[in-house]
Structure formats: structure tokens, C-alpha cells
Amino acid sequence: MSQASNKAYLKCKDYSVSGEYFELLHDTDLDILETSPQPKEEQLGQYYESEDYISHTDSKRNLFEKAYHVVKGIALKRKLNLINSFNTDEKFLLDVGCGTGDFLQIAKTNGWQICGVEPDGGARNLACTKVGEVVYDASKINNLKPHSFDVITLWHVLEHLPNLDTHIKNYKKLLKPNGVLVIAVPNYKSYDAQYYKADWAAFDVPRHLWHFSQKGMSNILGKQEFKVVKTLPMIFDAFYVSLLSEKYKSGKMNFIKAFQIGLQSNLKAKQTGEYSSLIYVAKNK
Template identity: 75%
Template sequence: MNKTSNSVYLKCKDHTVSSEQFDLLHDLELDILITSPQPKIEDLGRYYESEDYISHTDAKRNVFEKLYHVVKGVALKRKLKLINSFNTSEKTLLDVGCGTGDFLQTAKSNAWKVYGIEPDSNARNLAITKVGNSVFDSAKINELPQNSFDVITLWHVLEHLPNLNMHIANYKRLLKKDGVLIVAVPNFKSFDATYYKSVWAAFDVPRHLWHFSQTGISKLFAKHDFKVVKTLPMIFDAFYVSLLSEKYKTGKMNFIKALKVGLQSNLKAKQSKEYSSLIYIIKNE
């Protein structure tokens, strides 16, 4: 990805931790947005140091967090149904960026052999209490044997990873030849993204280093001889992201307005297929 000749698509603010300003540069060749400047790898951790970073905690302190966990419960059932739909030989699963381990726990209770990668030590320790010692720090992924996994999942993780091509090449190495890679990411071509613009919560700079379109995902993975074989919507994300975006825009969570924008986004996506977030089913070519 060429970072020198890209135009500024938007300017965004970190609403969670630092209040710093960042540019989103548009790579026209790939149709991907790039957060600029990107924090150095050794500095990334400090941008996650917030009690509001909900995927690293099991807290249910307020209505928003309780609602998040209700929706997460529904999403876990759908994720399980999805991975169970594949004809796998040994049901081996690697969840990259597994957070507190709820998806791993759900899969393990349904006879999957589960492994997780989670860089945040607090979240990783919670995951270990749920599924055992098959959850590792990021460095461990390089030690896992090749062609080990029937399914590798990244649920809203790819956008957080520096050195994208290195990571994708590693998933290529770890996946069985007939295995499935599942990648879920926000879609900056969705209606809610264009509606909220710089305060769209799913830009989440600088934790999100990259911002994807459907074209961008297809081109990026094609470079590694992967092919997107199916795309699925994440319906709830439009409402969740709109609710956070309202908070960033107005200073308060306007549930009614967020519901209206989220509903409008999903209705428009029925025609355009540009849902707020998308799940990509990716296989070896």
C-alpha cells in the first residue's frame, strides 16, 4: 500500500483515549483507507487503555454495556451456526483477537478444538479461565504448525493489525488447503459511514489502522491467492455503531436517532449490499 500519494479522505479524532487527530488517506488502487499517522507498534497499547474499550472486558456497568452483551449473545449463536455450516475434518478453530474468549467458549462447547490469539493480557487471562491454556499472546502465532486449522476467524480484528500482508501470509500458512478464513470488518461504504462522516464510530482511530471496502478486501486477499466466496451482513452493527456515533456527535446516546439511522442503513443495504459491517468468507484459490 502506497502511503505517499494518497489523498485525504477525512480527518478524524480519537474519541476513546487520546483526543488526537488523524487523517484517513484513500488508497485508490486498493480502495482502502489508511489511518495516518499510524502509531508505532510499541505505542499501540496505550490507545487501548480505556475502561470504555468494551471488547476487553466482561463488564455490565450500564445500559449500553448490558445491551452490548445481549446482542453479543445473539451474535455468538450466529457465528457458531456459520462455522458449523462448513464441512470440516477435525473442527480445529483459531480465533485471532479472541478478546475475553466468549466465541471460543461457545465453539468449544460444540466440539470444536479451539485456539485463540489475544495481545491484551487482561482479556487473554479472562479467555484462559473460560477455555484453558490454548489462548496465547500474538507472538505465539508464528510457532503454530502450518496447515493446522479448518477455520480461522477474525471478528473485527483485521483493521487493528499492523503489517497486514505479513499477517495474511501467516493465515495462509496456518490454514488447511480446504480451510475457511472468516473476516468481519466495518464497511466505510455503508450508509451510516457516509451519514456520520468523521464521527462514524467504526473509524475508531488510531486503533483501526485500516478501513475496508468490499473491493479493498477482495484485492487485498487476492494478492495472497485467496478468494472471497461469500459476503454476509452484520445487521446489529449499524445500530451499535450509530449509537456510539451519536455519542461522539452530540455528547449523548440518542437511542431513537441511532435506531432510525441504523434501520435506514440496513434498509438501503438491502439494495446496495453495503452493510455497516460485513463478514467475508475467504478460501484458497
């Protein structure tokens, strides 16, 4: 990002692991936020070392985690319906940051030829027990055959990746000419983000290196000649994020308050389109 276009936006705490503080800088040209300072790539792993990092485990230790997996099951079916709706030549799917492999598993059982990338060793091993040896370390993505995928998905992954332009350029190379790129990310212009401010759980610094608006996502993808053709809401995220945000703000999970804020966020988003998280469907221009 251009230093000239950066403006201080907010200061946030890493509530999950380190307790450190990070700044969010607003790139006014692109309309995205950047976490600053960004940990070096070799240091990033230490910020994921927490039993509470739920996407890297299948644990159901408490009511919160059990509820998470129930909602996750509903979301998986919706994701499957989305990719099944695309008019693709074939059904070759790459899921980047596939976690423990649940989306790959449901796609495989519905006729998709699957491949996954996951940097976390523990999550990757769990995924392989579900779908076979088709999940690779992130470093292997450059070994995949160009123009071989009909759909590439990143479910809450792009915000974790350094060198955004490089990654998106790689996905363009891996997609077939009429392929579809699907990206889900939090939306820092949602009502719940505006309400919780520095305590908004979806800032999740420093694991989230970038924070997107709708304009920002169009700008980032447009640099690599992708066009956003559809934007879809992830309505459950407002409730999940508000629940974590309440914990960060007050030290306890206030279910009633979190539900109120999540509901209010979704209701406002019906008018504004600014949902807590959004799915962007993009194709080559």
C-alpha cells in the first residue's frame, strides 16, 4: 500500500493470543484497512497457537463450540448450493485455507473433484483423514497445474494472506478462463463493526492482515482483472462475531446483547447491503 494514502483508523488488541496492540491503517485509495505492524511470515504461526482457534479443530468442548458446529453445518450446505449454481464446464474445486476439510468433504460427496490447501499441519492432517491425500501445505500451491480449476474458494482466508496481489494473481493462473473465484471476508463497514469498534472480533489482529469494504474488494480484485459479479450475505456471522465482541468488550459472553446487535446489524444491512461478512463471486473481466 502507498504510505502517502495511509491514515490511522483504529487501534486494536489481540484478544486471542498475545495481548499486543496493533494499528489499523486506512488506504484511502483502495478503501481497505491494513494491520500494522504486520508480523513477518515466519512469525505468523505463533499468533495461531491457541486452543480457541476453532477453525483448526473439530472440538465441541462447550455450548459455544457445539453451536458453532451446528451453524457450520447449515453454512456448508449453503456454500455447496452456491458452487453448484455456477455454469462451469466441469467440477474441479480448489479450497484455499480449507481448515479441517469439511467443505471439501461435502463437495466431494456431491460430485466435485477436490483439492485443498491448508498451512496448519494439525488441521491439514484432520482434513486428509476425511477426504484423502488431496490437501497440501500452502507452499505447494505453485505446483498445481495452471488453468485446471473451475472454482476456487476462500472462506474467510484472504484476510490472513500477506502479499495480496501475488495470491490473487496465482488464483487467476489456476482458474480456467471461465472459472469462478469465491471469496468470503468480514466487512468493516457493517453495523456490528461500527458498534463494537476496536472490540469488533472480526478485526482479529494480527491474524487478519487486511480488512475489506465492498469498494475495497472490487478494487483489489480489479487490479488483477477480476470483476465482482455477485455479492451475498453471511447472516450468521453477525451473531457469532457479536458474541465474541461482547466477550472482548465486557469480559463475558452476553448472549442477549449479542443477539440484539447481530439482529440489528442484519436488519440494517437489508437496506444498506453492509452485512457483517460478505461472499464475493468474481470472474475474469
